Amino acid sequence: xKRSHGARYTGSVAGPPANGxxxxxERMFHGGRIVARAIKAEGVDHVxxxxxxxxxxxxxxxxxxxxxVVDTRHEQTAGxxxxxxxxxxxxxxxxxxxxxxxxxxAVTAAANAQRAGVPMLxxxxxxxxxxxxxxxxxxxxxxxxxxPITKWSATVTETxxxxxxxxxxxxxxxxxxxxxxFLEMPLDILMMGGKEQDAAPPSSYRTSxxxxxxxKAIEEAAKIFEAAEKPMLVVGSQLRWSEEKDALKxxxxxxxxxxxxxGMARGAVPLESPCYLKRTRSWCLKQADAVFxxxxxxxxxxxxxxxxxxDAKVVQVDLDASTIAHNRGVDLGIPGDTxxxxxxxxxxxxxxxxxxxxxxxxxEEKKKLDAMAVEMEADGxxxxxxxxxxxxxxxxxxxxxxxxxxxxxxxxxxxTLPVQWPGVWMDPGPLGTLGVGPGYAMAAKLARPKSRVILxxxxxxxxxxxxxxxxxxRQGIKVxxxxxxxxxxxxxxxxxxxxxxxxxxxxxxxxxTPYEKVVExxxxxxxxxxTVEGVQKALKEAFECPEPALVNxxxxxxxxxxxxxxx
Numbered sequence: 001x002k003r004s005h006g007a008r009y010t011g012s013v014a015g016p017p018a019n020g021x022x023x024x025x026e027r028m029f030h031g032g033r034i035v036a037r038a039i040k041a042e043g044v045d046h047v048x049x050x051x052x053x054x055x056x057x058x059x060x061x062x063x064x065x066x067x068x069v070v071d072t073r074h075e076q077t078a079g080x081x082x083x084x085x086x087x088x089x090x091x092x093x094x095x096x097x098x099x100x101x102x103x104x105x106a107v108t109a110a111a112n113a114q115r116a117g118v119p120m121l122x123x124x125x126x127x128x129x130x131x132x133x134x135x136x137x138x139x140x141x142x143x144x145x146x147x148p149i150t151k152w153s154a155t156v157t158e159t160x161x162x163x164x165x166x167x168x169x170x171x172x173x174x175x176x177x178x179x180x181x182f183l184e185m186p187l188d189i190l191m192m193g194g195k196e197q198d199a200a201p202p203s204s205y206r207t208s209x210x211x212x213x214x215x216k217a218i219e220e221a222a223k224i225f226e227a228a229e230k231p232m233l234v235v236g237s238q239l240r241w242s243e244e245k246d247a248l249k250x251x252x253x254x255x256x257x258x259x260x261x262x263g264m265a266r267g268a269v270p271l272e273s274p275c276y277l278k279r280t281r282s283w284c285l286k287q288a289d290a291v292f293x294x295x296x297x298x299x300x301x302x303x304x305x306x307x308x309x310x311d312a313k314v315v316q317v318d319l320d321a322s323t324i325a326h327n328r329g330v331d332l333g334i335p336g337d338t339x340x341x342x343x344x345x346x347x348x349x350x351x352x353x354x355x356x357x358x359x360x361x362x363x364e365e366k367k368k369l370d371a372m373a374v375e376m377e378a379d380g381x382x383x384x385x386x387x388x389x390x391x392x393x394x395x396x397x398x399x400x401x402x403x404x405x406x407x408x409x410x411x412x413x414x415x416t417l418p419v420q421w422p423g424v425w426m427d428p429g430p431l432g433t434l435g436v437g438p439g440y441a442m443a444a445k446l447a448r449p450k451s452r453v454i455l456x457x458x459x460x461x462x463x464x465x466x467x468x469x470x471x472x473x474r475q476g477i478k479v480x481x482x483x484x485x486x487x488x489x490x491x492x493x494x495x496x497x498x499x500x501x502x503x504x505x506x507x508x509x510x511x512x513t514p515y516e517k518v519v520e521x522x523x524x525x526x527x528x529x530x531t532v533e534g535v536q537k538a539l540k541e542a543f544e545c546p547e548p549a550l551v552n553x554x555x556x557x558x559x560x561x562x563x564x565x566x567x
Contacts, residue, residue: 029196031192032059035190038163043091046068047068049078050073054185057190073467075101078439080439082443083436083443084439086118087118087426094123095121097122099142104145108435110122112429113179119174121180122180123185126185130188151173152173155186156189159189176319210243210336210340211335221348222349230357231290232284233257234259239261244337245339248338250343254346254351267423267425271420284361285309291314293314293315294342299430314329315331315334317338318335381556388482390416391536395539396423401423401444402453406484434461439465442472442479454481454482458490458491469523474523481551488508
């Protein structure tokens with residue numbers, strides 16, 4: 001990247017008299033350098049972007065601050081990469097996008113992060129503030145556009161306040177329920193000079209402390225737990241942001257009960273734990289007499305609360321008190337941090353072995369897993385999705401990061417790939433956003449260069465941001481992608497056929513496109529396989545080669561997802 005020096009103010013220039021009129025010189029920075037300093041103060045050393053003239057001063061500041069500027073081929077990917085950076089590192093991700101369509105392209109990424117509760121900052125360029133509403137290039141009302149899908153959306157009003165606005169943005173993004181924020185930065189404000197003291201200080205502008213749970217609420221929750229014969233836990237993404245991330249593991253070692261994780265909590269239960277379960281959540285919810293819900297709303301994933309036994313006692317814990325009892329009444333609601341509440345509850349309940357209840361759940365789990373095993377071990381060609389995922393599972397190490405970007409194939413992968421912390425599972429989340437994969441995967445590899453990053457793709461979702469493989473190849477970002485190619489948007493096609501019939505199927509069928517050749521053209525390695533043996537050979541080569549690589553697998557039919565309709 002060439003450095004532009006046309007508007008830089010990094011040397012010492014004469015400033016107004018200071019310290020009693022001694023006339024000392026003050027260092028001046030252009031606005032982009034102030035922004036970069038604030039990013040660096042958060043411990044963030046990578047930002048994601050698609051270049052634009054309105055934001056070039058921030059790039060220049062990043063060079064001086066030692067922040068790597070990672071470019072993508074679409075602003076939506078830059079936003080998803082910032083989201084992925086936060087998920088992997090625990091620090092807020094940062095995306096830089098230009099004005100107008102640069103900001104509108106990032107809307108989907110902001111909405112996805114909001115629904116998933118991920119802290120990230122999207123900085124959008126804008127025309128000069130003096131030309132606001134005069135029709136400057138790419139002029140539009142970015143702030144109002146972003147308000148409904150962010151925790152905070154604002155325009156920086158003066159160069160000297162850039163550091164202050166950055167601090168406010170990070171504070172909004174990271175405190176309470178995490179989420180995305182948007183800052184509009186007009187071109188003139190980024191180009192003008194500011195004093196060194198206007199750059200963000202390294203600390204003291206936000207808290208990382210979360211309130212402790214109410215002791216009386218914990219006491220009541222403990223009574224419900226102790227009285228239950230069939231208690232269970234459902235733990236969601238808010239565990240990821242807790243300082244007590246290991247609290248679930250510790251609780252289950254103390255009190256062995258069925259536990260199910262979703263979202264960013266996947267991997268929090270050790271694979272060897274008797275409480276590790278993945279196929280019996282719906283069954284268990286109907287049998288349990290006490291259900292403890294942590295950081296998970298009563299949305300479609302829990303059938304808006306109807307998935308739970310109506311006679312069960314329900315305790316719901318959430319950082320956002322307004323989420324508690326939404327769609328379904330609860331017996332006890334506890335506003336609080338998932339990890340802290342789990343730790344407090346563990347200290348208040350007696351040690352408990354699994355007993356008959358956990359044995360009953362595990363027996364049901366075994367039935368489900370045995371049925372899966374038939375397809376996971378099948379040798380027919382083309383291989384079925386479960387068999388493909390079983391082969392990929394052989395490459396999942398303890399710290400491997402798995403990204404899911406698709407429908408049916410990704411849902412299959414979620415049940416078969418053995419991700420465990422410190423490994424990370426990332427998927428579209430409750431917004432169901434396709435196209436997250438390349439951005440998540442790029443950020444994951446940059447955040448953890450020594451970890452394997454596997455991108456599990458549907459053939460449909462590859463089409464959204466396939467050109468990002470050029471960005472990966474050019475910037476040396478090693479990712480291995482695996483496409484489950486059935487030439488169809490199967491998750492939609494299945495319901496379409498069931499509801500409307502074969503003769504009215506439309507817009508859901510694709511071709512067996514050689515996507516691996518797209519990756520080859522972009523500078524990566526591509527492999528095609530339509531047999532079990534071919535999959536095994538292709539995966540081996542893909543993981544061994546230094547370039548980003550894609551394995552395009554023609555998959556056979558499977559009844560594993562039969563009956564799953566996505567609406």
